[in-house]
Amino acid sequence: MVNDFSVAAAFYDALTGKAGDRWAERTVKTVRRFAPNPRGADVGCGTGKVTRALSAAGFSVVGFDPSPEMLGEATLRGSGELYVLGGMKAVGKLNGLGFVTAVNDVVNYIRPQDLEKNFAAVHAALAEGGAFLFDLSTPHRLRRVIGENLFGEDLDDLTYLWFNKQKKDGVLMEVVYFLKKGDSYEKKEDVFFEYAHESAAVVSALRNAGFGKISVKGKKGAPAEDEERLFFTAVK
Numbered sequence: 688m689v690n691d692f693s694v695a696a697a698f699y700d701a702l703t704g705k706a707g708d709r710w711a712e713r714t715v716k717t718v719r720r721f722a723p724n725p726r727g728a729d730v731g732c733g734t735g736k737v738t739r740a741l742s743a744a745g746f747s748v749v750g751f752d753p754s755p756e757m758l759g760e761a762t763l764r765g766s767g768e769l770y771v772l773g774g775m776k777a778v779g780k781l782n783g784l785g786f787v788t789a790v791n792d793v794v795n796y797i798r799p800q801d802l803e804k805n806f807a808a809v810h811a812a813l814a815e816g817g818a819f820l821f822d823l824s825t826p827h828r829l830r831r832v833i834g835e836n837l838f839g840e841d842l843d844d845l846t847y848l849w850f851n852k853q854k855k856d857g858v859l860m861e862v863v864y865f866l867k868k869g870d871s872y873e874k875k876e877d878v879f880f881e882y883a884h885e886s887a888a889v890v891s892a893l894r895n896a897g898f899g900k901i902s903v904k905g906k907k908g909a910p911a912e913d914e915e916r917l918f919f920t921a922v923k
Contacts, residue, residue: 788821857882862879
């Protein structure tokens with residue numbers, strides 16, 4: 688099954704390492720800056736690292752993820768946070784939120800034709816002045832940095848090979864894991880697909896969903912042509 692993270696869930700934090708800690712730290716700072724109230728949701732929360740960081744910072748946050756395995760890991764690592772099985776559209780069941788976050792390529796997993804209705808669910812969940820804060824990998828990163836390239840790493844109990852294949856609307860990612868079991872290894876696989884969303888199309892979907900004040904930034908401010916990641920802020 689594509690994008691279910693069923694295999695990666697158990698060692699996702701080990702794979703992301705310090706990068707995951709930096710994501711959490713940055714998200715807390717951004718939420719503190721933009722959220723008009725402390726209630727929020729973390730969409731695509733995965734193992735809950737960002738959710739836990741927000742909770743530890745004093746925010747009342749619910750984690751959403753469509754992967755049961757990811758939520759299982761989040762619950763094991765958590766300290767009482769609430770987690771809900773579901774994607775971005777499920778956030779629309781809430782209301783009056785000060786913020787909604789979607790960290791580390793969550794939006795890249797949404798089909799282009801589904802962006803507007805997913806964003807509309809977030810808009811419905813936010814209070815007036817509430818902020819939708821998310822990032823995405825740019826087409827440049829997916830097509831020039833990741834696409835058609837092979838990555839891998841040999842860790843203590845895990846070796847993985849990450850194959851990438853260009854498609855018309857994004858990149859198909861096939862990850863083969865070799866998990867150490869005593870003196871042998873067990874082979875498992877995950878398949879992911881990330882869509883290459885153009886910034887203008889994302890902004891258009893946000894406006895059509897009802898958001899007014901929208902900003903898009905790169906790593907150091909105004910986006911450069913070779914920017915690998917963009918950071919969006921959309922205020923209701």
